[in-house]
Amino acid sequence: MRKIIWLALVALMLGQPLPAQTLAPAGALQFHVDYARFRQDDKSGYLEVYYSFHPRLLTFMQQQGKFHAGIALSTRLLRAGAEQAVADKNMALHLAEADTAATWYRFPFVTQTGFVLPQGDYTLEVTAVDSLAPNRKVTAKAQVNIPAYGPAVMLSDLELCKKIAPSQNKADLFYKNALEVVPQPEPLFGVSTSPVLFYYAELYRLTPNTFYTINTQIVDSDGKIVYEKPREQKYSGSSGMIVDNKMVTALPSGKYSLRCIVADQAGAELTKSEKTFFLLNPHVQVAALSGIDQMRKDFSALSEEELSAEFRTAQYLALAEEKKIFGQLTSADAKREFLAKFWADAEQGRADKPSIRRAEYLRRVKMANQEYSALGKEGWRTDRGRVFILYSKPDEIERYPAEVDSKAHEVWRYFSIEKGVEFVFIDRNGYGEYLLVHSTKRDELHDDLWERLLQ
Numbered sequence: 001m002r003k004i005i006w007l008a009l010v011a012l013m014l015g016q017p018l019p020a021q022t023l024a025p026a027g028a029l030q031f032h033v034d035y036a037r038f039r040q041d042d043k044s045g046y047l048e049v050y051y052s053f054h055p056r057l058l059t060f061m062q063q064q065g066k067f068h069a070g071i072a073l074s075t076r077l078l079r080a081g082a083e084q085a086v087a088d089k090n091m092a093l094h095l096a097e098a099d100t101a102a103t104w105y106r107f108p109f110v111t112q113t114g115f116v117l118p119q120g121d122y123t124l125e126v127t128a129v130d131s132l133a134p135n136r137k138v139t140a141k142a143q144v145n146i147p148a149y150g151p152a153v154m155l156s157d158l159e160l161c162k163k164i165a166p167s168q169n170k171a172d173l174f175y176k177n178a179l180e181v182v183p184q185p186e187p188l189f190g191v192s193t194s195p196v197l198f199y200y201a202e203l204y205r206l207t208p209n210t211f212y213t214i215n216t217q218i219v220d221s222d223g224k225i226v227y228e229k230p231r232e233q234k235y236s237g238s239s240g241m242i243v244d245n246k247m248v249t250a251l252p253s254g255k256y257s258l259r260c261i262v263a264d265q266a267g268a269e270l271t272k273s274e275k276t277f278f279l280l281n282p283h284v285q286v287a288a289l290s291g292i293d294q295m296r297k298d299f300s301a302l303s304e305e306e307l308s309a310e311f312r313t314a315q316y317l318a319l320a321e322e323k324k325i326f327g328q329l330t331s332a333d334a335k336r337e338f339l340a341k342f343w344a345d346a347e348q349g350r351a352d353k354p355s356i357r358r359a360e361y362l363r364r365v366k367m368a369n370q371e372y373s374a375l376g377k378e379g380w381r382t383d384r385g386r387v388f389i390l391y392s393k394p395d396e397i398e399r400y401p402a403e404v405d406s407k408a409h410e411v412w413r414y415f416s417i418e419k420g421v422e423f424v425f426i427d428r429n430g431y432g433e434y435l436l437v438h439s440t441k442r443d444e445l446h447d448d449l450w451e452r453l454l455q
Contacts, residue, residue, distance in 0.1 A: 022132075023060035023067060023100060029136045031071070031128045032056055032108075033076060036157035037146060039239075040202045045146040047115045048159070049075060049124065051382055052108040055095055059132040061213060070094045070131030075113065077144075080121035084293050087115045092131065110162070112173065117146045153212075154204045155242075155262055158275040160184050161198035176200070179224050190280035191249045199258060201242040201273060206235050212270070213263040214242055221255045222297065229370040246433040252286045253279050269423055295340035295358070304332035307339060315364045316390055317346045317353050352443050354390055364389040374433035383436035387412065387423050391441075394423075402430065406454045410434060418442060 031053040036077035039044045051073055058069040071095060078085040088118075093111060097104055122144045130136035147154075159181065165454035167180035174182050181200050189197050206212070211234045218227035227246065242260060256279060261272040299307065309327050311318070318326075322342060329335050349355025368385035369378050379385040388394075402408040408427040413420070421441040438450035 001340040003131070020450075021062040023062070025059055025130070025133075025136070025227045026056040028057070029128065029130055029138050030054065031073075031126075031138065031140070033124075033126050033140045033142070034160070034183065034185040034187070035124065035142070035144065036183075037144070038156045038202055039149045039154070042149055044116055044118045045149070047077075047117055047124075047144065047146065048112055048183075048319045049114070049126070050110065050127070050159075050185040051113045051128075052110045053107050053128065054187040055105050056100075057131050058095070059101065059136070060093060060095075061132060066096045066098050067100055068094070068096050071131040072131055073111075074127045074129075076125045077115060077117065080123065084364040086122070087117070089113055089115075094131075108186060110183060110185065117147045119146050121145050149204060149206060151418045153262065153270040155206075155260065155271040155273045158258055158260060158273045159200045160187055160258065160275055160277055161200055162194055164200060164245065179243065187275075187281060189248050190253070191283060193280060195247060196244040196245050197248045197258070197277065199260075199275075201260060203235070203240045203242065203262065203271075204238070206238050206240055208237055209234060211265055213265070213438060215261045215263065216242075216244065216246075217259040217261070218246065218248075218251070219257045219259055222300075226251060226256075248279055249281055250284065251279055252284045255283050268351075292340050293346040295343050296336065298358075299336040299339055302332075302336070304335060307332060307335040310362070311335070311339060311342075314342070314346070314361065316386055317356070317361070318342070319350075319353075332414060356390075361389065361424065364392065375431055377433065381410040382433060383432050384410075384412075384425055387436065391417060402427070408434075409454060414441075426450075426453055428453065 003315050031051060034050045036048050036050075038046045042223075050320065053071055058071060060067040060069045062068075065082060073091045075087075075089045075091075076085040091111065091113065093109070093305070095109070111130040124142045124144050126141075127139045129136060148409065161182055162184040163180065163182040165180045167175055168178065169180070172180055174180050179200070184194060184198075190194070203212075211232050212232055214233050215228065215230040217225050219231075220226050226255065228245075229246075233240070233242075237270065244353055255276065257274050257276050259272065259274045262270045264270055302310070315323065326335070326338055329338060343358040346353065347355060347357050366379045368380045368382070368388050372379035372382045372385040372388065374382055380389060391414055395415045396413040398410075398411040398413075400406070400409050407430065412423040412425070412426045414422070418441060423436060423441065423444070426437050427434050428437075436445055436455050438447045439445055
């Protein structure tokens with residue numbers, strides 16, 4: 001990591017006229033802010049705030065053989081509901097490099113600061129300004145709670161880091177407990193950014209010389225644990241650290257959570273902390289799920305009531321034996337497994353049932369409910385709803401209003417099914433529910449004398 005040069009007075013740089021040669025930013029000004037909360041004492045916490053910015057998004061000027069740029073950071077903390085800041089810090093960072101083609105130009109610079117705060121709720125507000133183009137600025141806000149640190153075992157926030165290494169340099173900005181702990185405010189890791197995920201946390205209110213189980217997990221966006229590392233740890237004092245790292249280049253791109261759970265010797269959970277991060281590993285190919293595996297994934301979030309409701313709407317595709325079996329299932333897991341196989345089979349088509357994908361079937365159910373509900377009956381339960389769900393929207397509809405000697409009726413035609421078929425619906429009671437009275441489709445109701453029903 002390159003050393004960040006602090007400027008006492010950015011105004012000295014701003015006061016000089018811009019030379020002829022300048023380097024415009026590569027895009028809109030952006031910066032990343034993150035934070036971690038640690039214990040200060042029983043009634044207050046220590047809030048560390050981390051910042052990162054990409055040099056290529058700053059305005060540079062060339063002067064005396066070097067490219068110069070700067071960013072001014074203003075950090076304010078306000079009590080919830082208050083307008084007056086309880087803490088306010090301003091920082092100015094200056095870059096001076098000879099060659100913008102070097103790697104420093106493409107990778108983020110990082111800095112941090114800290115605040116001692118009483119227990120309570122705060123708004124964290126950070127504004128970043130391009131020092132050579134003050135009209136270029138951006139502000140980020142976050143809600144922060146400083147918790148009470150009581151007598152129970154407690155874990156700090158997890159700090160995601162770019163680097164953690166032993167250090168005796170107490171003057172280093174990133175020095176912490178005999179370590180150099182360099183944060184990564186932009187939580188993006190992977191093969192071309194940060195292949196190793198370092199993390200740091202602190203434990204409080206421990207019983208000295210007692211073993212604890214520290215279980216670290218990486219959880220994907222579906223809640224699946226893709227990495228787990230349990231270990232026993234004994235601490236000699238009443239506080240301690242959790243410091244470790246994990247190579248993350250073998251995991252697919254996506255959103256993940258780093259989770260740390262602390263338990264006692266009996267396995268009872270005492271405290272835990274969790275932090276979201278993202279991976280970019282384009283070289284890792286995700287194996288496509290089989291049809292039935294994808295179905296299992298789709299059903300994992302549905303309740304037993306939702307599963308039963310879905311199968312009721314799917315009865316037009318179900319075989320008699322399947323209806324009987326589903327009626328005997330008594331648990332959500334059993335219904336999920338049944339529906340996963342049912343839809344995998346239904347999408348292939350079987351017997352006289354049309355093949356249809358689950359998503360399309362459910363879309364048609366929704367449309368049927370919107371278009372064909374009648375007399376308090378859901379649209380999917382009506383005759384027109386059933387035909388629409390099974391065969392989709394007709395290619396042609398002839399609508400005949402009620403007359404003195406004829407009831408209202410509709411004729412639906414499908415030109416691509418069995419070389420052309422039609423369905424005839426009559427509003428037999430005059431209340432808007434159209435009943436199927438005739439069809440030329442195989443295995444549907446057939447009545448060549450249907451016109452007599454118009455009387």
